[in-house]
Amino acid sequence: MVLKSFVLLFPWLLLASEPLLKESEFIYNQGSYPSVHASTIAETSTGLVAAWFGGTAEKNKDVGIWCSRRVGKKWTESREVANGVQKDGTRYPTWNPVLFQPKKGPLLLFYKVGPSPREWWGELKTSIDGGENWSKARRLPQGIYGPIKNKPFELSNGDLLCPTSFESNEQHGKWSIYFEKTSDYGQTWTRTPLLHDGLQISAIQPSLLKMKDGSLRAIGRTRQGKVFKIDSTNDGETWGPISLLELPNPNAGTDALTLTNGYHLIVYNHSSRGRSPLNVAISEDGEHWEKLLELENEPGKEFSYPAVIQASDGRIHITYTWQRTKIKHIVLDLGL
Numbered sequence: 001m002v003l004k005s006f007v008l009l010f011p012w013l014l015l016a017s018e019p020l021l022k023e024s025e026f027i028y029n030q031g032s033y034p035s036v037h038a039s040t041i042a043e044t045s046t047g048l049v050a051a052w053f054g055g056t057a058e059k060n061k062d063v064g065i066w067c068s069r070r071v072g073k074k075w076t077e078s079r080e081v082a083n084g085v086q087k088d089g090t091r092y093p094t095w096n097p098v099l100f101q102p103k104k105g106p107l108l109l110f111y112k113v114g115p116s117p118r119e120w121w122g123e124l125k126t127s128i129d130g131g132e133n134w135s136k137a138r139r140l141p142q143g144i145y146g147p148i149k150n151k152p153f154e155l156s157n158g159d160l161l162c163p164t165s166f167e168s169n170e171q172h173g174k175w176s177i178y179f180e181k182t183s184d185y186g187q188t189w190t191r192t193p194l195l196h197d198g199l200q201i202s203a204i205q206p207s208l209l210k211m212k213d214g215s216l217r218a219i220g221r222t223r224q225g226k227v228f229k230i231d232s233t234n235d236g237e238t239w240g241p242i243s244l245l246e247l248p249n250p251n252a253g254t255d256a257l258t259l260t261n262g263y264h265l266i267v268y269n270h271s272s273r274g275r276s277p278l279n280v281a282i283s284e285d286g287e288h289w290e291k292l293l294e295l296e297n298e299p300g301k302e303f304s305y306p307a308v309i310q311a312s313d314g315r316i317h318i319t320y321t322w323q324r325t326k327i328k329h330i331v332l333d334l335g336l
Contacts, residue, residue, distance in 0.1 A: 010263065010282060010284075013334060013335060020293060020333060021330065022315070022332065022333045023329070023330065023331035024329075024330055025328070026322070026326045026328055026329070027039075027050050027068050027075045027078075027319065027326075027327045028054070028066070028078055031054070033055050033062075033063075033066070034056060034057075034325065035055060035057045035063075035324050035325065036052050036325065037052065037053055037054075037058055037304075037305060037321050037324060038052055038053050038095065038253075038321070039051065039052040039097075039305065039307055039319040039327045040097050040098050040099045040307045040319070041307050041308075041317055041318075041319045041329075042099035042100055042151075042309065043309060043311045043312060043317075044107050044130035046132075048069070048311075048317065049067065049068070049069045049070070049099060049107065049130060049131035050068050050319055050327065051065055051068075051097040051099055052066055052321075053065055053066070053094055053097060054066045054078075055093070058093070059093055059115075059116065060093055061084070061093055062091070063084075063093040063094055064080040064081075064082060064083035064084070064094055065081055065082035065109070065111050066079065066080055067079060067080075067081045067109075067131055069130065069131050069132065081109070081125065081131075081134050082094060082097075082109065082111055082123070082125055082134070082137060084113040092113050092114050093113075093114070093115070094111050094112065095111065095112040095113075096148060096149050097109060097110065097111040098110040098111070098147040098148075098149065099151070100152050102160065102185065104158070105185045106127055106128045106135075106185065107126065107127040107130060107131055108124065108126055108152075108185060108186065109126070109127070109131075109134065110122060110147055110162075110186075111125075112145065117167040117168075118167060118168045121139060121142075121145070122139070122140035122144055122145040122146040123137045123138065123139050123140060124138050124140060124186045125137055125138070140189070143191070144189045144191065145164055145180070146162055146164070146180065146186070147162040147163055147164060147180075148163065148205055148206075149163075149204075149205040149255075149305070150163055150205060150206065150220070150255050150256075150307070151255075151257075151307070151309070152208075155235050155236075157183075159182065159235075160181065160183075160185070161180075161235070163205070163206035163207060163208055163220070164177070164179060164180050164191070164206075165177040165203065165204035165205055165206065167204060174197065174198025174199060174202050175202035175203055175204045175222075176194040176195065176197070176202075176203070177194075177203050177228075177230070177242075178192045178193060178194050179191065179195075179206075179218075179236050179239075180192075181236065192237075192239070195230060195239045195242065196230075196241075196242045201222055201224055201242050201243070202223040203220060203221065203228040203242060204220065205220045205221045205253050205254070206218035206219065206220040206230075207219055207220055207254065207257070208256075209256060209257070209264050209286050211231075211258075211286055212262055212285075214233075215231055215233045216232045216235065217232075217286045218230050218231075219245065219254070219256055219266065220254055220256075221249055221253055221254055222251070223251050224244060224249075225248060225249060225251075225272045226245060226246065226247060226249055227244070227245045227248075227254060227268065228242055228243070228244055228245070229242070229243055229244070229286070229287075230242045245289070246288075246289075247266070247270075248270055248271055250271045250272055250275060252268075252269045252305070253306070254268040254269075254306065255267050255306045256308070257308055257310060259310055259336060260314065260336055261336055262284075263284055264282065264283045265280065265281070265282050265283075265292075265308065265316065266282075266289065267318055267320070269303070269304065270291070274299070275301075275302040275303060275304040276298055276299060276300070276301050276302065276303050277294050277295075277296055277303070278296040278297075278303040278304070278306065278320060279291060279292075279294050279295065280293040280318070280332070293332070295330060296322075301323055302321065302323050302324055303320060303321065303322060303323070303328075304321045305320060306318055306320040307319050307320070310336070314333075314334075314335075314336035315331055315332065315334075315336075316331070316333075316334060317329065317330070318330040318331075318332070
């Protein structure tokens with residue numbers, strides 16, 4: 001049930017048909033690969049599509065990008081749609097797929113290839129049939145990685161602003177965020193410089209929110225025990241100083257979005273250590289957050305790397321890693 005005190009802060013939740021949690025299922029349950037991580041989800045004109053990386057273990061050469069589509073009320077058997085096999089037969093692991101469906105244009109699948117986050121590069125595939133078939137892989141330009149974990153943000157002019165970060169760099173070997181932009185679905189790119197030195201706040205893997213005044217706010221993962229924030233008043237061209245929110249973060253991936261009613265939602269581990277519990281919180285201003293739901297809570301277990309979207313029917317879809325062995329899919333109805 002929605003608590004009365006909570007509804008005073010978010011009265012529109014009275015429109016929700018309770019309970020808020022409508023569906024809970026595993027997309028990937030058992031397959032030819034024992035370890036999975038870093039899921040992503042998108043909605044296309046033909047339905048939902050999800051992807052993740054899977055293999056014997058993260059960083060192993062057999063790790064590829066696997067994809068499943070939701071046909072009716074069931075997910076299709078996953079299949080490998082990308083891997084790190086090179087022309088000379090060398091194989092590298094793949095990492096962090098990011099699906100995104102622009103308002104126009106094909107479904108995009110960004111992912112990384114390489115022996116480690118310090119040596120990987122970005123690649124891109126596209127699909128014109130909702131993820132059933134994919135183009136050949138295209139390597140992104142030198143120094144361009146695409147969205148590093150979380151979905152791009154489509155600006156009013158159709159440009160895609162991609163939240164990106166370095167896990168090391170030649171100057172100081174610290175975690176730093178920046179943003180890349182493409183106006184032609186990944187053909188050409190521009191990018192910002194690194195937005196902070198990574199010394200006081202080591203941050204990666206941003207998500208983008210649209211504030212009520214039209215500005216953008218990026219929030220995400222840090223090594224400092226809390227979620228970071230950083231703001232832009234000019235559609236991501238330049239950014240202000242980075243700082244910390246009060247939300248805890250155990251050096252684990254988060255994802256967030258702005259809902260159609262202007263409120264903001266984040267999925268994150270509400271802990272300073274360990275990747276449990278996994279929570280959903282909501283905010284009116286992107287600064288002060290209130291707990292909405294606890295999705296998982298088992299001490300010592302891992303529930304991590306969430307991805308979240310709002311579908312065309314208003315419902316919220318969340319996917320996340322379930323103990324590194326399965327991908328879980330959650331559907332929330334907030335009455336939107």
